[in-house]
Amino acid sequence: MKKLIFKKDFVDRLKEIINKSEYQIIYSSDLNFITLKSEDELKDINFFSIRQIQPLKQFFFYPKEELSNVKQTAKKRIIVGIKSCDLQAIKVLDRMFISDYIDENYKNYRENTVLISTDCLYPKETCFCSIVNGRPFVEEENAVSDINISFIDEENFILESFTSKGKEILENYFSDLKEPSEKETILRNKLRENAVKNIFEFNNEFLKEDKKDKYYKTLKNTYVLEDVWKKESEKCVQCGGCNFICPSCYCFLIREASKSHSEQYRDKVWDVCHFTGYSRVAGGANPRKYKYQRFRNRYQCKFVYRYENFGFYACTGCGRCIEVCPAKIDIRKVIRNLVLAKGEEVLVKK
Amino acid sequence: MNIYTPKNFKIVKIIEETPTIKTFTLKSLDGEKFNFQTGQFIELTVYGVGEAPFTPSSSPYKTDTIDVTIMRVGRMTEVLHSMKKGDIVGIRGPYGKGYPVEEFVGKEVLIIGGGVGLAPLRSLLLTLIERINDFKKIILCYGARTPQDVVYKYLFPEWKKIKGLEILRSVDKCQPGEWDEIVGVVTCLLDKVQVDVKNSVAVVCGPPIMMKFTTLKLVELKFKPQQIYLSMERNMSCGLGKCGHCQIGSYFICKDGPVFTWEQLKNIPEPFE
Numbered sequence: 021m022k023k024l025i026f027k028k029d030f031v032d033r034l035k036e037i038i039n040k041s042e043y044q045i046i047y048s049s050d051l052n053f054i055t056l057k058s059e060d061e062l063k064d065i066n067f068f069s070i071r072q073i074q075p076l077k078q079f080f081f082y083p084k085e086e087l088s089n090v091k092q093t094a095k096k097r098i099i100v101g102i103k104s105c106d107l108q109a110i111k112v113l114d115r116m117f118i119s120d121y122i123d124e125n126y127k128n129y130r131e132n133t134v135l136i137s138t139d140c141l142y143p144k145e146t147c148f149c150s151i152v153n154g155r156p157f158v159e160e161e162n163a164v165s166d167i168n169i170s171f172i173d174e175e176n177f178i179l180e181s182f183t184s185k186g187k188e189i190l191e192n193y194f195s196d197l198k199e200p201s202e203k204e205t206i207l208r209n210k211l212r213e214n215a216v217k218n219i220f221e222f223n224n225e226f227l228k229e230d231k232k233d234k235y236y237k238t239l240k241n242t243y244v245l246e247d248v249w250k251k252e253s254e255k256c257v258q259c260g261g262c263n264f265i266c267p268s269c270y271c272f273l274i275r276e277a278s279k280s281h282s283e284q285y286r287d288k289v290w291d292v293c294h295f296t297g298y299s300r301v302a303g304g305a306n307p308r309k310y311k312y313q314r315f316r317n318r319y320q321c322k323f324v325y326r327y328e329n330f331g332f333y334a335c336t337g338c339g340r341c342i343e344v345c346p347a348k349i350d351i352r353k354v355i356r357n358l359v360l361a362k363g364e365e366v367l368v369k370k
Numbered sequence: 371m372n373i374y375t376p377k378n379f380k381i382v383k384i385i386e387e388t389p390t391i392k393t394f395t396l397k398s399l400d401g402e403k404f405n406f407q408t409g410q411f412i413e414l415t416v417y418g419v420g421e422a423p424f425t426p427s428s429s430p431y432k433t434d435t436i437d438v439t440i441m442r443v444g445r446m447t448e449v450l451h452s453m454k455k456g457d458i459v460g461i462r463g464p465y466g467k468g469y470p471v472e473e474f475v476g477k478e479v480l481i482i483g484g485g486v487g488l489a490p491l492r493s494l495l496l497t498l499i500e501r502i503n504d505f506k507k508i509i510l511c512y513g514a515r516t517p518q519d520v521v522y523k524y525l526f527p528e529w530k531k532i533k534g535l536e537i538l539r540s541v542d543k544c545q546p547g548e549w550d551e552i553v554g555v556v557t558c559l560l561d562k563v564q565v566d567v568k569n570s571v572a573v574v575c576g577p578p579i580m581m582k583f584t585t586l587k588l589v590e591l592k593f594k595p596q597q598i599y600l601s602m603e604r605n606m607s608c609g610l611g612k613c614g615h616c617q618i619g620s621y622f623i624c625k626d627g628p629v630f631t632w633e634q635l636k637n638i639p640e641p642f643e
Binding site: 087088116117120121122123124125243270271272273274276277278284286288291293298299300301302303305307308313316317321324325326328329 | 373374417418420421422443444445446447578605607611614616619620639642
C-alpha cells in the first residue's frame with residue numbers, strides 16, 4: 021500500500037496515533053533516537069539525517085538484560101526515522117536470535133515494535149552501504165521495516181507499507197490519502213539514485229561496488245596474509261568501540277555471579293570479540309591470543325563467516341566504526357589494503 | 371521458559387578420579403529424565419559463581435542421572451570441586467550435535483583420548499559397548515600425564531574383559547615400577563595399533579596440543595580428513611549458537627559441533643591452540 025502525504029500532515033497523524041493507541045513513539049532527531057515525551061517534540065523529528073549515532077539494535081538486544089523466567093513486558097513502540105543500513109543489521113540479529121532456539125525477549129521486543137524507515141538522501145563521507153550490496157533506501161523485496169517514508173521533495177512524502185503491521189497502521193490512520201502518481205515516483209527515484217551516486221563518489225578512493233561476492237572472495241583466503249593483518253591492526257587499542265556501536269554485532273556473554281554473599285545474579289551483556297578474554301578458556305588457552313587474530317576475526321565474521329551462513333554481509337556500511345575509532349582505523353582502507361595485497365584491482369576505473 | 375535459564379539438579383554422588391578430577395553424578399530435582407546423544411554437551415551452572423560447558427561422561431542409555439567428569443582448572447570448577455553430595459547445580463542442554471554413531475557401524479572405531487578428554491569418549495565407548503557387535507572392532511588409546519592422572523581406573527579392568535574392545539594406555543612419565551604399560555605421549559600408541567585404515571574412523575578428544583599432534587599423526591597414517599572426528603572445545607557461553615564466543619570459521623562449535631570432522635576444520639585459521 022502506497023500513500024502520498026505532506027510532511028506536516030504526517031506529523032499530525034502521528035499525534036493522532038499517540039492519542040488513540042498505546043504506541044510509544046521513538047523518533048530520530050538529528051543523530052539520536054529520542055523517546056517522545058510530549059507532542060511538542062514531534063516538530064523535532066529529523067527525517068533527513070543519516071543513521072543515528074546509536075545503533076538500532078539497542079531497542080531489541082539491550083546492552084544488559086537480567087535473565088529470569090519472568091517474561092519481560094514489552095511496550096508497544098513505533099520507531100520513526102530508521103535508515104536502511106540499520107535494518108540490514110536487524111536481518112543479521114533476526115537470524116541469530118529468532119532462528120533455531122528463540123530468544124524470547126528479543127522476539128517480544130521485535131513483535132511489539134513498528135519500524136518506520138526513511139530514505140537516506142544525504143549520506144556522509146563515512147557511508148558505504150552501496151559498496152557492500154546495500155542501498156540508502158528500503159526496497160519492497162527485502163524490506164525489514166513495516167512502513168517506509170520516501171521523499172519527493174522536502175515537504176512531500178510517500179508512505180509505503182511492507183508488512184501486515186505496517187498495512188494496519190496505514191489503513192487505520194492514512195486511508196483517506198491518495199496514492200502517488202507515476203511522476204511522483206519518478207521524482208523520488210531520482211533522489212534515491214542521486215544518493216547512491218554520492219556514496220560511490222565518497223568511496224571512489226577506497227573501494228568500488230561489490231560485485232559477484234568480490235569482498236567475500238577476497239577476505240575468505242586472507243588469513244594467510246598475516247603481515248597485512250598485523251600491520252592493519254597495529255594501531256588498534258582493543259577498546260571495543262567498533263563492536264558496541266556496530267548495528268550488527270550480536271555477541272554477548274551470560275554472566276552468573278554474586279553481588280554479595282547473599283545476592284546472586286544472572287544476566288546477558290554485550291561482549292566484544294576484540295577483548296583478550298573473549299575466547300580464552302579455563303586453564304588459559306586462547307585460540308585468538310594475539311591482537312591481529314582478534315582483529316582479523318571481526319572482519320572475517322562480517323565478510324566471510326556470516327556471508328557463508330546467511331548469503332549476505334554482516335557489515336552494512338553504516339560507517340559508525342570509522343567514526344568511533346580512536347586510532348582512526350577505516351574498515352574500507354583495511355579491506356582495500358587486503359585486496360591490494362592479493363594483487364587485485366580495487367578502484368573504480370575513471 | 372527463558373532459553374538461558376538452567377534447571378536444578380542435585381549432586382547425588384562424587385567420585386574422586388585424581389587429585390584434580392572428580393566425576394559428579396547429577397539427578398534432576400523435578401525427577402525428569404535427562405535424554406541426550408553421546409557427544410552432546412551441557413552448560414553447568416554453579417549458582418552465583420559461573421557457568422561452563424561440559425560433555426556428559428555417562429551412557430545416554432542411562433537417563434535417570436548423568437555423570438560429568440570435571441577437572442579443577444578455573445574459578446567455577448574450583449567451587450564445584452568443593453561442593454558436596456546434596457548440593458544443587460543448574461543444567462541447560464543438551465546442546466549441539468553428538469557423535470554420528472550410525473556412521474561408525476561396520477567399521478573399526480579408533481578412540482583416542484588424552485587426560486580428562488576421556489570424559490566424552492567414555493560416554494561414546496559405553497554407547498558402542500551396548501551394541502558392540504555392530505562394529506568391526508573398537509580400539510581405545512588413552513594417554514595421561516602420569517599414572518596418578520589416569521581417570522576411570524576402576525573401569526579399565528571390566529573394559530579389558532570385553533571381546534571386540536582393545537585397550538592401549540600410555541603415560542608421559544612415571545616413577546620406576548609405577549606403570550607396566552607404555553610410556554610416551556599418546557600418539558606413540560598409534561604406531562602400535564593394527565587398523566584397517568580404509569574401513570575405520572578415528573575419534574579424538576583431549577587438550578588442544580594433543581588434538582593437534584594426534585590429527586597430524588592420523589593424517590600421516592593415511593586417514594582421510596573425513597574419517598577423523600574431533601571433539602572441539604571453545605569458550606562457549608550461550609550454547610545455542612547465538613553469543614558468538616565459540617565461533618570457528620563459519621561454524622559455531624556449540625551448534626554445529628562440538629564434534630567435527632577434520633575435513634570441516636582443516637582450512638580454518640587456528641583450529642587448535
